[in-house]
Amino acid sequence: MAGSKKSAESTGNRPATSSDVARLANVSQSTVSRVFSDTCKLSDETRKRVLEAAKQLGYRPNKIARSLVSNRTNIIGIIVMNNESPFYATLTNLMITACRKFGFCSMVIRQTPGEQGIDAVTRALDYRVDGIVVTAIEDSESASEICRQSSVPLVLLNRYIAGAGVDSVCCDNLEAGSLAAQYLLDKGHRSIACLMGDAAASTTRDRLAGLRSKAEERNVSIDWVEYGSYSYESGREMCRKLLADGKRPDAIFCSGDIIAFGAMDVLRYELGLRVPEDISVMGFDDTAETAWASYNLTTMRQPYEELVETACQLLVRRIEGKGSGVVRSLHACRLVERGSVQSLQPE
Amino acid sequence: MAGSKKSAESTGNRPATSSDVARLANVSQSTVSRVFSDTCKLSDETRKRVLEAAKQLGYRPNKIARSLVSNRTNIIGIIVMNNESPFYATLTNLMITACRKFGFCSMVIRQTPGEQGIDAVTRALDYRVDGIVVTAIEDSESASEICRQSSVPLVLLNRYIAGAGVDSVCCDNLEAGSLAAQYLLDKGHRSIACLMGDAAASTTRDRLAGLRSKAEERNVSIDWVEYGSYSYESGREMCRKLLADGKRPDAIFCSGDIIAFGAMDVLRYELGLRVPEDISVMGFDDTAETAWASYNLTTMRQPYEELVETACQLLVRRIEGKGSGVVRSLHACRLVERGSVQSLQPE
DNA sequence: TTGAAAGCGCTACCAG
DNA sequence: CTGGTAGCGCTTTCAA
Numbered sequence: 001m002a003g004s005k006k007s008a009e010s011t012g013n014r015p016a017t018s019s020d021v022a023r024l025a026n027v028s029q030s031t032v033s034r035v036f037s038d039t040c041k042l043s044d045e046t047r048k049r050v051l052e053a054a055k056q057l058g059y060r061p062n063k064i065a066r067s068l069v070s071n072r073t074n075i076i077g078i079i080v081m082n083n084e085s086p087f088y089a090t091l092t093n094l095m096i097t098a099c100r101k102f103g104f105c106s107m108v109i110r111q112t113p114g115e116q117g118i119d120a121v122t123r124a125l126d127y128r129v130d131g132i133v134v135t136a137i138e139d140s141e142s143a144s145e146i147c148r149q150s151s152v153p154l155v156l157l158n159r160y161i162a163g164a165g166v167d168s169v170c171c172d173n174l175e176a177g178s179l180a181a182q183y184l185l186d187k188g189h190r191s192i193a194c195l196m197g198d199a200a201a202s203t204t205r206d207r208l209a210g211l212r213s214k215a216e217e218r219n220v221s222i223d224w225v226e227y228g229s230y231s232y233e234s235g236r237e238m239c240r241k242l243l244a245d246g247k248r249p250d251a252i253f254c255s256g257d258i259i260a261f262g263a264m265d266v267l268r269y270e271l272g273l274r275v276p277e278d279i280s281v282m283g284f285d286d287t288a289e290t291a292w293a294s295y296n297l298t299t300m301r302q303p304y305e306e307l308v309e310t311a312c313q314l315l316v317r318r319i320e321g322k323g324s325g326v327v328r329s330l331h332a333c334r335l336v337e338r339g340s341v342q343s344l345q346p347e
Numbered sequence: 348m349a350g351s352k353k354s355a356e357s358t359g360n361r362p363a364t365s366s367d368v369a370r371l372a373n374v375s376q377s378t379v380s381r382v383f384s385d386t387c388k389l390s391d392e393t394r395k396r397v398l399e400a401a402k403q404l405g406y407r408p409n410k411i412a413r414s415l416v417s418n419r420t421n422i423i424g425i426i427v428m429n430n431e432s433p434f435y436a437t438l439t440n441l442m443i444t445a446c447r448k449f450g451f452c453s454m455v456i457r458q459t460p461g462e463q464g465i466d467a468v469t470r471a472l473d474y475r476v477d478g479i480v481v482t483a484i485e486d487s488e489s490a491s492e493i494c495r496q497s498s499v500p501l502v503l504l505n506r507y508i509a510g511a512g513v514d515s516v517c518c519d520n521l522e523a524g525s526l527a528a529q530y531l532l533d534k535g536h537r538s539i540a541c542l543m544g545d546a547a548a549s550t551t552r553d554r555l556a557g558l559r560s561k562a563e564e565r566n567v568s569i570d571w572v573e574y575g576s577y578s579y580e581s582g583r584e585m586c587r588k589l590l591a592d593g594k595r596p597d598a599i600f601c602s603g604d605i606i607a608f609g610a611m612d613v614l615r616y617e618l619g620l621r622v623p624e625d626i627s628v629m630g631f632d633d634t635a636e637t638a639w640a641s642y643n644l645t646t647m648r649q650p651y652e653e654l655v656e657t658a659c660q661l662l663v664r665r666i667e668g669k670g671s672g673v674v675r676s677l678h679a680c681r682l683v684e685r686g687s688v689q690s691l692q693p694e
Numbered sequence: 695t696t697g698a699a700a701g702c703g704c705t706a707c708c709a710g
Numbered sequence: 711c712t713g714g715t716a717g718c719g720c721t722t723t724c725a726a
Contacts, residue, residue: 013498015497027697030698031696037721041695042695042696043695062475062719062720065415065702065718066719068718068720069702069719084437086433096457097459100459106456107422109452122407123452126407128362128411149405150362265641266640269640288579292609293612293613364702374713377714380706384705386706388711411703415704417706
C-alpha cells in the first residue's frame with residue numbers, strides 16, 4: 001500500500017528502523033547499528049550524520065530485534081506471590097530499582113493463586129529473560145530445575161532450598177532469631193510465645209529455630225507456638241487463639257511485623273491489654289509501619305538494600321557467565337529497639 | 348563447534364527451536380509454528396507428532412522472535428513512581444494481575460527520582476510494549492506525546508490531563524470530595540481542616556474542590572488547608588503545622604489514608620488528643636491499613652478493582668485497534684464508615 | 695573505517 | 711492440510 005514511497009523523511013506511522021536511518025544518512029545499515037552499539041571504530045563525521053538522521057526520524061533501536069540476535073534481552077524476571085504484604089512490596093520495589101541500576105528491565109510476574117510456581121517461571125522463560133529472581137514461590141525445586149535446563153540463572157531472595165544447587169540470598173534468620181531471643185531474655189522475659197507465618201517457609205523455620213536454641217541455652221523453653229501466614233488477619237487470629245487458651249506470656253515474638261500489628265491490635269482493642277506494659281510484642285522485618293507511632297514496634301531489621309543489591313549483583317554475574325559454585329549469601333539482621341518491649345528487670 | 352551434529356534428540360544447551368522440533372517430527376518448520384499458534388487447520392496425526400517432539404525437546408515458542416515478526420510483544424508497560432505508598436503498591440499489583448488476565452505480561456518501570464517521565468516511557472517503548480499504563484508520573488504531557496508518535500496506546504490511571512487527548516481512568520474525585528464534605532457536615536462538623544497531598548496532582552485538586560464546593564453550598568467555608576505529599580511523614584508534619592497555629596478544627600479531612608495515619612498519630616501521641624472524641628479524622632483511598640484496629644479510619648473507598656479492570660480493558664481495546672475518541676472513565680467512590688469520625692449532633 | 699550478506703526464531707504468504 | 715520462502719530489525723562476520 002503506502003510501502004512504495006521509500007525515499008522517505010517520514011516512515012509512515014511505524015517506528016523508524018536502522019535501514020530508514022541508513023538511507024537518510026547515506027550509509028549502510030550496519031553502520032547505523034555500529035553507531036548505536038558503540039563499537040567505537042567510526043569516523044566522527046559518519047557518526048554525526050547518523051545521529052542526525054536518527055534524531056530526525058525519532059529512531060531508537062528495537063530491543064526486541066536486538067535481543068533476538070544477541071541472545072540477551074536485558075530483562076530480569078521477578079517472580080512474586082504474596083505481594084500484598086508490605087515486606088514483599090518493598091522487596092519487589094527495591095529489586096526493580098536495583099535491576100535498573102544494573103541496566104536491566106524488570107518483568108514482574110505474579111504467581112496467581114491456582115498456579116504452579118513452575119508456570120510462573122515458564123512465563124518468564126518464554127520471553128528469554130536473562131535471569132530470574134524469586135521471592136515467594138511455591139515449589140521452588142521444580143522452578144530451579146527448569147531454569148537449569150534453560151541455563152537461565154536463578155536466585156532465590158529471602159528463601160533457600162537446602163541441598164538444592166540454587167543461589168540464594170537471605171538474612172541470617174537463625175542468628176536473627178537467636179538475637180531476638182537474647183534481647184527478650186535480657187529484658188527479663190521468661191515465657192515467650194511465638195506467632196509464626198507460613199510453617200513451610202525456610203525463613204519461618206529458621207527464625208523459630210534460632211529463637212528456640214538461644215532460649216534453651218538459657219534454660220527457657222518455648223512452649224507456645226502458633227502458625228499462620230504473613231498477614232494482619234492471621235496475626236489477629238493467632239493472637240486470639242493464643243490468649244483464649246488462657247495463656248499469658250510475658251512477650252510475644254512475631255515472625256513478621258504484619259503479624260505483630262494484628263497481634264497488638266487484638267491485645268489492645270479486643271483484650272484491653274497494654275503493650276508493652278502488660279505484654280511485650282516483638283516483630284521481624286522492620287517494614288515502614290513499624291515506626292508509626294501507633295505501633296512503635298521493636299523488631300529485627302532485615303538489611304533490605306543489602307539483600308537486594310547482593311541478589312542483583314549475583315544474578316548479573318551469573319548472566320555474564322562468571323561465578324562458580326552455588327552461593328548462599330547470608331546477611332545479618334539488626335535489632336531496632338522501639339517501644340513495644342517492656343523491661344521486666346528490677347534494674 | 349558442536350554445531351555439526353544436527354541429527355539431534357538433544358539441542359546442546361540452547362533452547363530448542365521450532366526447526367529442531369520440525370526435524371524430529373519430520374515436518375516442516377511452518378507446521379510446527381502452526382501447531383503452536385493454533386491456526387487450527389492441521390491433521391490430528393501431524394499435531395500429535397509435533398507435540399510429542401516438542402515435549403521431548405522441551406520446546407516452547409520464543410516470544411521474542413514471535414514479537415519481532417508479529418509486531419506484538421504482549422507486554423504492557425506499567426510506569427510507576429511513588430510505589431512506596433500502599434495505595435500505589437496495591438494499584439500496581441492489581442494492574443499486573445489484570446494484565447495477566449488479558450493475556451499480557453507486565454514490564455514494570457519505576458520512574459527514578461531524577462528521571463523525566465518521558466525517559467521512563469521511552470524505556471518501555473524500546474521494548475515495543477503493546478501498551479502503557481501510567482499511574483504517577485511527572486510530566487505526563489510529553490509522555491503522552493511520545494506514545495502517540497509511536498502509536499502505542501497509553502492510559503492514565505488515577506490521573507488525567509485536562510484537554511490532552513489521553514485516555515484516563517480515575518475515580519470521581521470531585522464527587523468523592525463532595526461526598527466526604529456532606530458526611531462531615533451531616534455529622535455536625537463545621538470547621539474542617541484539610542491535609543492534602545501533592546498540590547500539582549489532579550486527584551488532590553479535585554478532592555479539595557469537591558469538598559469545598561459542597562461545604563460552601565452549605566455555607567461552611569474551608570479555611571485551613573495544608574499541602575504536602577502522600578506519605579506518613581508528610582501527614583505528621585502537616586498536622587503539627589496545622590495545630591501549632593492554634594487552630595482546632597472539628598474534623599480533619601486527609602486526601603489520602605497515609606496522610607491520615609500520620610495525622611492521627613500526631614494527634615494521639617504528640618498532642619494527647621483523642622480520635623474521634625476530641626477531633627475527627629477522615630481519609631481517602633481505603634488502603635488495607637484503614638481497617639486495622641489502631642486506626643479504624645473512616646474513608647472514601649476507591650473502587651480499585653473496577654479502576655484497574657477498566658484501565659486494562661481500555662488499553663487492550665486500543666491495542667486491538669478498536670475504540671474511538673478519547674475516553675475519560677470516571678468511577679464512583681463509596682464512603683466506608685469506621686470509627687474515626689465523631690457525630691457532633693445532639694441526636 | 696565501511697559495506698554486503700548471513701542469520702537469530704518466528705509468522706505469514708503462496709503454492710501445491 | 712502442508713511445505714517452501716520471504717522477511718521482522720538487528721548484530722556480526724568477512725571483505726574491501
